[in-house]
Amino acid sequence: xxxxxxxxxxxxxxxxxxxxxxxxxxxxxxxxxxxxxxxxxxxxxxxxxxxxxxxxxxxxxxxxxxxxxxxxxxxxxxxxxxxxxxxxxxxxxxxxxxxxxxxxxxxxxxxxxxxxxxxxxxxxxxxxxxxxxxxxxxxxxxxxxxxxxxxxxxxxxxxxxxxxxxxxxxxxxxxxxxxxxxxxxxxxxxxxxxxxxxxxxxxxxxxxxxxxxxxxxxxxxxxxxxxxxxxxxxxxxxxxxxxxxxxxxxxxxxxxxxxxxxxxxxxxxxxxxxxxxxxxxxxxxxxxxxxxxxxxxxxxxxxxxxxxxxxxxxxxxxxxxxxxxxxxxxxx
Amino acid sequence: xxxxxxxxxxxxxxxxxxxxxxxxxxxxxxxxxxxxxxxxxxxxxxxxxxxxxxxxxxxxxxxxxxxxxxxxxxxxxxxxxxxxxxxxxxxxxxxxxxxxxxxxxxxxxxxxxxxxxxxxxxxxxxxxxxxxxxxxxxxxxxxxxxxxxxxxxxxxxxxxxxxxxxxxxxxxxxxxxxxxxxxxxxxxxxxxxxxxxxxxxxxxxxxxxxxxxxxxxxxxxxxxxxxxxxxxxxxxxxxxxxxxxxxxxxxxxxxxxxxxxxxxxxxxxxxxxxxxxxxxxxxxxxxxxxxxxxxxxxxxxxxxxxxxxxxxxxxxxxxxxxxxxxxxxxxxxxxxxxxxxxxxxxxxxxxxxxxxxxxxxxxxxxxxxxxxxxxxxxxxxxxxxxxxxxxxxxxxxxxxxxxxxxxxxxxxxxxxxxxxxxxxxxxxxxxxxxxxxxxxxxxxxxxxxxx
Numbered sequence: 001x002x003x004x005x006x007x008x009x010x011x012x013x014x015x016x017x018x019x020x021x022x023x024x025x026x027x028x029x030x031x032x033x034x035x036x037x038x039x040x041x042x043x044x045x046x047x048x049x050x051x052x053x054x055x056x057x058x059x060x061x062x063x064x065x066x067x068x069x070x071x072x073x074x075x076x077x078x079x080x081x082x083x084x085x086x087x088x089x090x091x092x093x094x095x096x097x098x099x100x101x102x103x104x105x106x107x108x109x110x111x112x113x114x115x116x117x118x119x120x121x122x123x124x125x126x127x128x129x130x131x132x133x134x135x136x137x138x139x140x141x142x143x144x145x146x147x148x149x150x151x152x153x154x155x156x157x158x159x160x161x162x163x164x165x166x167x168x169x170x171x172x173x174x175x176x177x178x179x180x181x182x183x184x185x186x187x188x189x190x191x192x193x194x195x196x197x198x199x200x201x202x203x204x205x206x207x208x209x210x211x212x213x214x215x216x217x218x219x220x221x222x223x224x225x226x227x228x229x230x231x232x233x234x235x236x237x238x239x240x241x242x243x244x245x246x247x248x249x250x251x252x253x254x255x256x257x258x259x260x261x262x263x264x265x266x267x268x269x270x271x272x273x274x275x276x277x278x279x280x281x282x283x284x285x286x287x288x289x290x291x292x293x294x295x296x297x298x299x300x301x302x303x304x305x306x307x308x309x310x311x312x313x314x315x316x317x318x319x320x321x322x323x324x325x326x327x328x329x330x331x332x
Numbered sequence: 333x334x335x336x337x338x339x340x341x342x343x344x345x346x347x348x349x350x351x352x353x354x355x356x357x358x359x360x361x362x363x364x365x366x367x368x369x370x371x372x373x374x375x376x377x378x379x380x381x382x383x384x385x386x387x388x389x390x391x392x393x394x395x396x397x398x399x400x401x402x403x404x405x406x407x408x409x410x411x412x413x414x415x416x417x418x419x420x421x422x423x424x425x426x427x428x429x430x431x432x433x434x435x436x437x438x439x440x441x442x443x444x445x446x447x448x449x450x451x452x453x454x455x456x457x458x459x460x461x462x463x464x465x466x467x468x469x470x471x472x473x474x475x476x477x478x479x480x481x482x483x484x485x486x487x488x489x490x491x492x493x494x495x496x497x498x499x500x501x502x503x504x505x506x507x508x509x510x511x512x513x514x515x516x517x518x519x520x521x522x523x524x525x526x527x528x529x530x531x532x533x534x535x536x537x538x539x540x541x542x543x544x545x546x547x548x549x550x551x552x553x554x555x556x557x558x559x560x561x562x563x564x565x566x567x568x569x570x571x572x573x574x575x576x577x578x579x580x581x582x583x584x585x586x587x588x589x590x591x592x593x594x595x596x597x598x599x600x601x602x603x604x605x606x607x608x609x610x611x612x613x614x615x616x617x618x619x620x621x622x623x624x625x626x627x628x629x630x631x632x633x634x635x636x637x638x639x640x641x642x643x644x645x646x647x648x649x650x651x652x653x654x655x656x657x658x659x660x661x662x663x664x665x666x667x668x669x670x671x672x673x674x675x676x677x678x679x680x681x682x683x684x685x686x687x688x689x690x691x692x693x694x695x696x697x698x699x700x701x702x703x704x705x706x707x708x709x710x711x712x713x714x715x716x717x718x719x720x721x722x723x724x725x726x727x728x729x730x731x732x733x734x735x736x737x738x739x740x741x742x743x744x745x746x747x748x749x750x751x752x753x754x755x756x757x758x759x760x761x762x763x764x765x766x767x768x769x770x771x772x773x774x775x776x777x778x779x780x781x782x783x
Binding site (some may be wrong): 075079081083084165168279280282 | 417420443444446447448449475476534535553557558585587590591592593596599601610634663664733734736737739743744747750751770773774775776777
């Protein structure tokens with residue numbers, strides 16, 4: 001407050017100091033400023049957003065267009081292949097190849113199953129952590145908030161390597177303990193590998209999603225809690241009937257994040273692949289596209305697969321948003 | 333497209349010009365001398381060459397070359413290993429017209445480089461040096477009678493084993509695959525946690541080497557078509573052998589060169605490894621406390637084999653002269669010197685580049701006595717075993733122009749077999765089908781197959 005007053009005084013003093021002629025000049029200057037306000041900002045805006053748009057076009061739009069372009073061509077050799085190959089336009093042939101490949105379609109099915117497992121686990125655990133830290137009885141909030149968030153700071157590759165050590169029998173203290181008490185401990189078998197990957201993803205991102213939800217929880221007006229307490233609501237009831245409905249938007253946000261993340265699953269299976277026979281090079285759609293590009297040197301097919309993955313991610317996430325928004329604010 | 337045609341036309345014109353120059357050089361007798369003179373360059377105005385490689389410490393060999401060849405100045409650029417992106421970078425370089433003059437390319441990848449039009453025909457500069465190199469290694473760079481690359485090194489295979497444990501269990505190094513199975517059984521009986529080896533379904537080059545040793549080869553050419561014979565009787569017999577080992581649980585199924593496997597090497601839970609000559613560094617590096625307890629024996633043999641047969645893990649590596657170089661003669665001279673000069677070979681050997689491609693290894697000091705290696709194997713000169721193995725690698729093995737696809741397909745199929753989805757024999761049959769489809773999809777000719 002004091003600062004504001006001070007500024008105002010200085011401003012007034014400054015105005016008083018202006019010579020008499022200035023008084024007549026002032027409206028003109030104001031008019032000039034106003035006209036610049038109409039014309040100028042457009043230039044300012046352009047200057048300020050240009051770096052973003054240049055980088056965005058160069059490193060985002062252009063590669064996408066190039067991938068789209070590449071996906072319509074095929075490299076054709078002939079005979080023994082000792083002569084230089086030709087590039088031929090092949091229309092949607094690469095898309096047909098991708099969608100008729102059991103390996104690629106299988107990988108799509110696999111990540112959908114994975115999403116069905118991972119998304120609920122992620123949302124529920126992030127919400128549970130957020131509510132615990134937000135509850136009135138929570139102690140050492142800052143400490144726990146940082147600890148839960150810490151795994152997010154670990155790069156995905158490192159996280160996968162770390163868990164990889166914990167999943168391999170020869171190096172894992174975890175498995176020593178589990179086998180000592182007689183619990184099942186095959187983390188890398190064909191039946192358990194998806195859960196082992198889900199575990200890594202949850203460990204890594206639950207803390208981040210929790211922070212998003214905590215931000216939402218802290219924005220809830222205290223009056224609502226007071227009103228609920230006056231009505232005799234318990235902490236649990238407040239959580240269920242006040243807090244969760246109030247963070248509906250962040251919950252939807254983290255659901256979409258997780259959905260996109262699971263559909264684009266890549267790093268974890270790539271790192272765990274050498275450790276297990278249960279992960280092949282077409283385990284997830286992203287891994288399949290990577291394998292086509294760098295394992296089988298078929299950039300064109302890889303581009304088609306990447307495009308398909310992008311379209312599916314787009315459709316699934318926007319489809320999800322439509323569904324929850326159609327149900328509207330009434331039904332949850 | 334347009335620029336590519338222009339580049340190709342330019343290369344053709346250059347090649348034609350060179351041919352003309354050679355033809356105008358006068359009598360045939362003078363020609364070799366002339367090309368040799370051209371290859372040594374002019375010290376006052378040295379020819380500059382760029383060389384891409386990922387062999388550690390290869391700089392020392394390049395320095396040695398530069399010191400001895402004032403007319404040629406080679407600049408080394410260290411790149412990521414080929415399969416991890418190095419090859420993609422080279423092919424992009426050829427496409428863009430800024431590729432290095434000489435690049436390290438695996439034997440298994442040379443055909444796909446050729447299919448991509450990335451190799452320079454160096455027949456006229458290299459032919460005279462053919463005799464310096466081991467036949468099968470030299471042949472990896474020869475296609476349709478033309479020379480495209482100079483062999484560097486290979487990875488001949490042998491059986492590394494824990495001699496102390498074998499002695500304790502009362503078994504000897506297996507001479508045949510039947511001995512191998514019997515030894516595996518004995519080990520399982522004598523020690524609850526120990527295995528003779530792992531079946532590395534993750535390791536396509538390893539499985540391919542097993543097939544290579546078994547007899548009939550996988551790829552050959554017939555006229556202007558590729559013949560694919562992955563699913564052949566010899567490979568099926570080899571697959572059947574390992575399938576039985578898996579069924580009887582006589583081998584582990586963990587990935588080789590993984591953390592679990594290294595741990596097993598340290599504890600002796602894995603007592604043997606059919607590995608390449610460069611595998612020595614891997615064992616020494618990861619199980620240093622087992623020093624003195626290892627020994628190396630030749631690869632077990634199939635019954636009824638006419639002569640001793642071995643194989644090379646993933647083939648090996650070559651120095652390829654890439655399309656677009658302005659100095660093919662100097663590039664070839666460098667590539668030849670790098671892997672045939674005893675000093676250079678000795679440097680590369682200690683850098684771990686593999687088994688030398690030259691025939692005469694008698695002048696390579698490190699192969700006669702190596703105080704860092706031999707004590708680890710209780711004083712055994714293990715290089716004698718690998719020398720014999722390298723000489724026993726089949727001459728007729730050809731890599732297809734789709735070996736990267738071969739690797740990933742075979743690995744996937746073998747992993748499925750280990751998980752119980754079909755047998756190993758099925759895995760090779762499925763790989764055969766996939767490779768035929770892959771070659772056809774590229775527009776290449778494929779003849780009816782099946783061994």
